Each structure stands twice: as structure tokens, then as C-alpha cells.
Amino acid sequence: MGIQQIKQWTYKLDGTGSTDWGDLCEAFAIAKTGLAQSPINIERADALTAVSVLPVTYHYTNLTFDCEMKGDRVFHAYPQENTNYLTYRGVKYHLTNWHMHMPSEHQMDGFHYPLEGHLVHTNEQGGVIVRAFFMKIGERDNRLLAGLAEQWQLAQSEGKKGSWQFNPATLIADSRETIYVYDGSLTTPPTLECVTWMVRKRPMIISHEQYTAFVNLLNGSNRPVQPLNGRIVSKY
Numbered sequence: 001m002g003i004q005q006i007k008q009w010t011y012k013l014d015g016t017g018s019t020d021w022g023d024l025c026e027a028f029a030i031a032k033t034g035l036a037q038s039p040i041n042i043e044r045a046d047a048l049t050a051v052s053v054l055p056v057t058y059h060y061t062n063l064t065f066d067c068e069m070k071g072d073r074v075f076h077a078y079p080q081e082n083t084n085y086l087t088y089r090g091v092k093y094h095l096t097n098w099h100m101h102m103p104s105e106h107q108m109d110g111f112h113y114p115l116e117g118h119l120v121h122t123n124e125q126g127g128v129i130v131r132a133f134f135m136k137i138g139e140r141d142n143r144l145l146a147g148l149a150e151q152w153q154l155a156q157s158e159g160k161k162g163s164w165q166f167n168p169a170t171l172i173a174d175s176r177e178t179i180y181v182y183d184g185s186l187t188t189p190p191t192l193e194c195v196t197w198m199v200r201k202r203p204m205i206i207s208h209e210q211y212t213a214f215v216n217l218l219n220g221s222n223r224p225v226q227p228l229n230g231r232i233v234s235k236y
């Protein structure tokens, strides 16, 4: 046995794209053999209404993020400090990055939204919670995303680290809002099945100008929806 080889993956149609990830190398095989893969189509009528409130507490403050390009259509923003976290069922998960996919990865009743943002949190055992936010186009700029596309463009064109200020507390859902929760996987290789997904129903609104600024960076960066294989989606 040699050292496991990790292959370069992309969103292209050249044999390295999302439908071929499971065949690229042994480390990515779960992309085709896994039974709890993400994203999924969330059928609202099939979601099971939870009897409790979502057992989450948020510990978020204003942060500065480093904006980096990690690959073809893969842009991440990393907090400069490891201070923000949430707890889920009493376990601490630190905020590790913010990134986006275009169009949305998850579907709602069979439809994509124009964009989906992911706020990724990890615990010490390798468990992951991703809070997902759909975005749709409306009249006004979303000030939460102000400057982000420009900083990622800088990272792309000049290989520099961009810088972006963002307070994740602005994304804490109102207690009356619906959040869909299910067990799934990372949506990029290796698509490990270690993720609790929390998908907010209500989309964020962004302007057409903001959407356009993200097109060149992110368009086509979504993995297709995966089979549910009997998994339950809970509605909180």
C-alpha cells in the first residue's frame, strides 16, 4: 500500500467534475458509494415537524475574514480568529469558514435558488454543522455581502488574500422561522458523511448587481442533488 493519492477535482465536464468525483481516487469513493450524500432536494410536504426547539446556541461576534481562492470556482472566507462557535446538543462547533455555491446546492420542492451560502462549523471529533442560506434576487443590495465579491476577485486575479468584515450573528434565524435539519455529507470531495445540515427556509435577498458580481466567480459550483435513501428531514 502506498500513500493514498488525492486527485484534483473540479466542477468541469472533463472527467474531474461532480458526477465523476467518486471515480477519481479511493479517497473520494464515498461520493458514489455513500448513502447519506448531500445536497438533497427538500420536499417541504415530506419534512417531519420536530416536537422540540432546535437545540442550538450561537456565540457569534463581528469578525474579519481572509478571502481566498481554493480552486476552480471554489472561494472561501476564513475567520482570522477562532472565537466564534455554536453549540448543538451541548457540543461545541467552531466557525471555520463561509463560502457560496451558484446556483444553490439544495433544492426546495425541486427548485434551485440563484445562490446558497454555507457557514461551516467543526467540532474536535471531525463532526461538521453547516448552516445553509438560500439567496434570491430582489430590489436592494444585501449589506451583509458588501465587498465580498470584490475581495474574492482580488484573490482570483492577483492571488492576494482579500479581507472581509462580517458578523455571523446577523444570520441567526428568528425563532419563528423554519429550519430544515438532516444528516448528510460535505458537498465537495471527500464528501464525508459527517455533516448535520441546517437549511434556513427563508432566503436572503441580494440585488441583481450583487448576483452579477458573483457569476464569474461561482457560476456552476453546485453538486447535483443526491438520493435521500430513506433519510428524514426534520422541520424546526
Ligand SMILES: [Zn+2]
Residues within 6 Å of the ligand: 099, 100, 101, 118, 187
Ligand atoms: Zn458548501
